[in-house]
Amino acid sequence: MSGTDPAGGRRIPVVVLTGFLGSGKTTLLNHLLRNRAGRRIAVIVNDFGAIEIDAMTVAGQVGSTVSFGNGCLCCAVDASELDGYLERLTRPDARIEIIVIEASGLAEPQELVRMILTGDHPGTVYGGLVQVVDAAEFDATRTRHPEIDRHLALADLVVLNKTDRVAEADRLRVRASLAELSPGTPLISSSYGRIDPELLFEPAVAPPEDEKARQLTFEDLYADEGHPDEPHPHAAGTDAHHGHLHAAYDTVSFTATAPLDPRRLMRFLDSRPEGLYRVKGFVDFGDGDPANRYALHAVGRFLRFHPEPWGPGEERLTQLVLIGAGIDGDRLLKELAACEGPAARDEADDRAMWGVLRYVPSEEDGPNAP
Numbered sequence: 388m389s390g391t392d393p394a395g396g397r398r399i400p401v402v403v404l405t406g407f408l409g410s411g412k413t414t415l416l417n418h419l420l421r422n423r424a425g426r427r428i429a430v431i432v433n434d435f436g437a438i439e440i441d442a443m444t445v446a447g448q449v450g451s452t453v454s455f456g457n458g459c460l461c462c463a464v465d466a467s468e469l470d471g472y473l474e475r476l477t478r479p480d481a482r483i484e485i486i487v488i489e490a491s492g493l494a495e496p497q498e499l500v501r502m503i504l505t506g507d508h509p510g511t512v513y514g515g516l517v518q519v520v521d522a523a524e525f526d527a528t529r530t531r532h533p534e535i536d537r538h539l540a541l542a543d544l545v546v547l548n549k550t551d552r553v554a555e556a557d558r559l560r561v562r563a564s565l566a567e568l569s570p571g572t573p574l575i576s577s578s579y580g581r582i583d584p585e586l587l588f589e590p591a592v593a594p595p596e597d598e599k600a601r602q603l604t605f606e607d608l609y610a611d612e613g614h615p616d617e618p619h620p621h622a623a624g625t626d627a628h629h630g631h632l633h634a635a636y637d638t639v640s641f642t643a644t645a646p647l648d649p650r651r652l653m654r655f656l657d658s659r660p661e662g663l664y665r666v667k668g669f670v671d672f673g674d675g676d677p678a679n680r681y682a683l684h685a686v687g688r689f690l691r692f693h694p695e696p697w698g699p700g701e702e703r704l705t706q707l708v709l710i711g712a713g714i715d716g717d718r719l720l721k722e723l724a725a726c727e728g729p730a731a732r733d734e735a736d737d738r739a740m741w742g743v744l745r746y747v748p749s750e751e752d753g754p755n756a757p
């Protein structure tokens with residue numbers, strides 16, 4: 388299914404997993420890794436932000452998770468780092484069957500696919516593009532970023548995720564739009580990324596080398612940018628980020644060694660600016676809950692906390708990445724810093740965590756995992 392390399396060895400399919408900020412890529416990946424039924428899946432995580440939150444969230448499932456941090460892989464000036472990872476993962480003793488690259492939520496899929504198709508890694512073959520779509524945010528995201536339509540057209544498999552957050556009529560409407568934007572592409576609905584792991588190994592996603600029907604060429608990909616007469620965005624002397632989704636976004640990272648006061652953090656989150664689309668990371672509430680760190684996820688106006696036990700001897704830290712358009716990063720960092728430290732005496736009581744606990748999903752809401 389995955390072809391052979393020039394030396395007669397098996398080529399390992401490289402699947403690119405994309406989707407806008409917060410659509411559920413890491414959740415889907417964790418589901419795949421937990422349910423891989425003996426399959427050996429390697430993961431390359433591309434985080435956008437100085438703290439590698441996604442790499443931490445996808446940790447510990449297989450021996451082969453590597454992180455390509457701080458910057459968008461689609462704009463990696465030097466693709467040799469990726470080639471190095473791929474070379475390591477394709478060594479026969481790793482016995483990897485498939486490699487999944489989780490792109491940052493702001494990556495340009497066509498750039499990533501182009502990197503795989505044109506890179507210098509003989510042990511691999513491009514295995515297709517899986518695009519995750521947030522059913523609840525679909526309309527708003529498309530309005531803000533019409534280029535998402537173009538991304539969908541390149542997909543080999545579309546996963547319509549977060550269907551638990553929309554009414555059936557809306558799910559069907561979004562499905563119909565997706566079918567129009569990506570005609571003929573397999574489309575499956577999911578909640579918490581619970582798709583059948585075998586789908587990744589399906590020929591539609593991982594095409595045999597001699598069956599290039601859906602495999603995009605360099606020319607297809609470049610033409611797809613709609614600027615055939617302009618210099619390639621990565622050509623010398625051009626702005627490598629021109630026209631890319633992430634050119635409009637700023638990312639700031641926050642780390643604190645002192646615990647955060649839950650009430651002050653909730654006030655910060657409740658008044659977060661419209662442009663601050665994504666917040667993710669882990670929070671230490673100190674005495675508020677000494678046994679757990681709280682994974683924090685904000686996507687648009689959606690907010691969730693997931694308590695998870697601190698590891699033995701794990702350093703108590705708060706680490707957050709904030710991503711938004713038109714945000715004042717310095718101000719946000721100052722506001723977060725003001726959440727550090729113990730609560731004022733008249734605010735320190737048993738109810739301090741209530742505001743946070745309101746956003747912890749119950750078992751019925753879905754997996755208690757980020």
Ligand SMILES: Nc1nc2c(ncn2[C@@H]2O[C@H](COP(=O)(O)OP(=O)(O)OP(=O)(O)O)[C@@H](O)[C@H]2O)c(=O)[nH]1
Binds near residue numbers: 578580
């Ligand atoms: N209700 C609901 N929440 C979901 C679903 N899938 C993921 N989530 C939640 O959405 C938030 C974001 O999920 P992630 O998997 O981190 O999203 P992501 O695409 O990896 O995010 P970025 O890497 O920032 O682009 C988390 O709080 C998840 O628990 C779903 O199907 N339903």
